[in-house]
Amino acid sequence: MxxxxxxxxxxxxxxxxxxxxxxxxxxxxxxxxxxxxxxxxxxxxxxxxxxxxxxxxxxxxxxxxxxxxxxxxxxxxxxxxxxxxxxxxxxxxxxxxxxxxxxxxxxxxxxxxxxxxxxxxxxxxxxxxxxxxxxxxxEAQLLYGQVHGKVNFHCEFEDQYAEQRKYLCKIEKNGYKKIIDSSGAIDPLYLGRIILEVDEQRLSSFTVRMIQLKKEDSGIFLCGVGNCGTDGDNTEFDLRINEDTDIPQESRSLSTKINGSISAQCKYNPQKNYTLKFWCKWKDSACDPLIRSDGYVKYDFEGKLVLLDDPVNGTLHVLMNQITKKHEGWYWCVMTDGKQDQISTVQIIISEGNNQGLAGGKTMIVNKGETVQIPCYYPCRYKSYRKYWCKWNNLNCKEITSNVDDNENGMSVSCGTHQLVLTIESISLKDNGWYWCGVQKSGRYEETIAVQVIVEEPSGHAPNSEDRIPVDSRSNVNFVNPPSSSENKQNSLLPVLLSICAAILVASAVFFIIRLKRRNNTDLVSVGSYRTNISMTDLDNVVGKENPAVSDMQETDISGSKDGVKMKKKGSQEDIDYSCFLIHQNGSPNEENTV
CATH class of the missing domain: 2.60.40.10 (Immunoglobulins)
Incomplete structure (x- = not known):
């Protein structure tokens, strides 16, 4: 009854x-x-x-x-x-x-x-x-959520179920529909907006968190262990969804290209006192924080990710650049006060093709004290946008003023044709870091690129105590590796040999000038290792003689008569060059010194 x-x-x-x-x-x-x-x-x-x-x-x-x-x-x-x-x-x-x-x-x-x-x-x-x-x-536990809001299914079972599969399924007209389970299976309609977290202290208990609620999510759910609707144990939930919400939302899907950037806006109620905001990458069982408003940044995302909070308008801007294929997927934007939280989702999609937006270098290595100019190139469509440079840090990206007259830190911004140039005068070690170039329109941040600036000490700087060469206490001589004996001999002999070769070349040149002058002729002369046609008249003018060339004079081979036996000239240029080669060959073989 x-x-x-x-x-x-x-x-x-x-x-x-x-x-x-x-x-x-x-x-x-x-x-x-x-x-x-x-x-x-x-x-x-x-x-x-x-x-x-x-x-x-x-x-x-x-x-x-x-x-x-x-x-x-x-x-x-x-x-x-x-x-x-x-x-x-x-x-x-x-x-x-x-x-x-x-x-x-x-x-x-x-x-x-x-x-x-x-x-x-x-x-x-x-x-x-x-x-x-x-x-x-x-009785079915009542859960109540708002469109775009979130709900948590808390599921607790006896310890005997610790090793069994955990699941959440929905009761529909045609039977049970699996939503998520601990093996990683997820219904496609819930991708990016649901996770299953097992309690590490008690493995038989777990929580399923569902966000970005939709009106069609309402219904009866079973949270359980084992297999849905057959064996194991379960708890029933009655989920109701209210369409009214105080959380304005925008597009949830953002597309970019390899090496591109994204700009996401996460809206929240500015009347609520959220103590922590963070951006995390969604996985089936967790959401791994990449950056938080308290200054934490995951190592791999340093210089690539920043949170810009506008608490007056209730908007958290998430800017991420240097995007690669591995960054594709679902992300959560989370605001929490430790008890209640608000979560929204963003899907990043990598599209084909090259990035046609902002462009610039990725890394600049400069010496301390130099004046550095970092260009940022932008297409015509950004002409009406506000352009800016900022220096990245864990908490924000501090904008660098474009007012040159109010330039206390040696930084200024100038804009040429389709480029925005950041100038840093007398750069110092404190200027090391990431610099972002970006565009903004109507208060909304758009595309960004990042350039890493590495400042080094000039190569000739006085060594610091850390890199100074040790000095022997008994003398003022630095301990360095002395050259070998063969190197010492070679280093001391080389200047002498070069001087001898130079003297021989000068004497040979004078000898040829005097000899050829008598013949009033023009000849093909070797000077060093280069061959060129040099007029004897030009050579005479060099020594101050007036002896114009005769245009109809027959050219004579200085190596011997045409009919006679060709005899090697003792003072020929070939002998001089070959002698210099032998000298160098005995001293320091070097392909650059051979003729």
Missing amino acids: NLALFFFGLAFAIIQNVESDEIVCPKQVIGKVDGSVTITCLYSVVPKANRHVRKYLCLQGTRLGRCGSTVTSTSGFIHPNYVDRVSLEDDREGTIVMIISNLRKTDGGTYICGMNNDMNSLKAVFIVAITEDSTIPN
């Missing part, structure tokens, strides 16, 4: 289905005679007036959805039949908790939880069933 009453009440509640989009209660609660029931109802706080209006509990009358008699309310009223047996608490944060104790069979029936008054009210209808059975069927 009691079981029949239970099913009747459940069916009656489903038929009634009179509930508001802004206040929800469980459809059915069951209690035992002399026991108690707790009814938790949830309401939207988007209209702020909802926090302060009267809340009440009443028995439904003869008209559906209308009160017959009030049981209790936040104004302090309690019906005589419920004195000392009923309570109603409103935390003004969206939760109403009602408790009826010392239950009687006559307490069973249809109740209404509402706000304001019966004539002008937001209401939810539910059934209270009273049974004398020793066991009561598990």
Whole structure:
């Protein structure tokens, strides 16, 4: 009989289905005679007036959805039949908790939880069933979320289930639909917005976090261990979604190219005091923080990622550049106060082709004290945008002023044709780091690129105590590796040999000038290792003689007569060059010194 009453009440509640989009209660609660029931109802706080209006509990009358008699309310009223047996608490944060104790069979029936008054009210209808059975069927836990909001399914089971698979599935008309499990399987409709976290202290317990809620997410869920709907154990949840939200949202998918950048905006309620904001990369079982507002930056993302917070407008800007293929995937933007948090998702997609936006170098290595100019090239479409340079750090990217007259740190910005040039005068070691060039339009940050500047000491600088060569205490001579004896001989002989060769070359040149001058001729002369046509007249002019060349004079071979036997000239240029080669060959063989 009691079981029949239970099913009747459940069916009656489903038929009634009179509930508001802004206040929800469980459809059915069951209690035992002399026991108690707790009814938790949830309401939207988007209209702020909802926090302060009267809340009440009443028995439904003869008209559906209308009160017959009030049981209790936040104004302090309690019906005589419920004195000392009923309570109603409103935390003004969206939760109403009602408790009826010392239950009687006559307490069973249809109740209404509402706000304001019966004539002008937001209401939810539910059934209270009273049974004398020793066991009561598990009731579905009520979860209430807003569109774009989040909910947590807390699932706790006995230790015997620690090693079994954990899951969350949804009950649909055609059976069970698996949403996520601990093996990593995820329904495609929930990619990027759900994770399953196992409690490390107690492996039989876990939490499923679902974010970016949609209206179609509402329904009955089973959180369990083993296999959904067959073996193991489970807990039932009734998820309701309210369409009203105070969280404005934008596009969730951002596309960029290899080596490109993204700019994401995460909106939040500026009235809420979030103590920590961070950006993390989503995985099936966790979301790995990459950067936090407290200054933490994951090593691989130093110089690549920054958070720019605008608490007045409730906007967190996430700028990331130097993107590679491994950065593709889902990211979460999280705001939390330690108890409550707000999460939104962003998907980064890598598209094909080359980046056609901002361009510039990736790394610059410069000497201390130099004046450095770092160019940033931009396409014509950015001409009307605001361009800027900033210096990156763990907490922000501090903009560098474009006002040259107010230049206290030696930095200035000038703009040429399609380029923005950052000039750093007399660069110092403190200027080491990442510099970002970016564009901004209507207050929104857009594309960025990063250049790493590495400042080094000049090569001729005086050594510091750390790199100074050790000195022998007995002398002022630095301990260095002395050259070998052969190197000493070679180094001392080389200047002498070069001097001898130079003297021979000069004497040879004078000899040829005097000899050729007598013949009043023009010849092909070797000077060093280069051969060229040099006029004897030019050579005469060099020594101050006036002896113009005769145009019809026959050219004579200085190596001998045409008909006679060719004799090698003792003072020929070839002999001189060959002698110099032999000298060098004995001293220091070097291909550059051979002829």
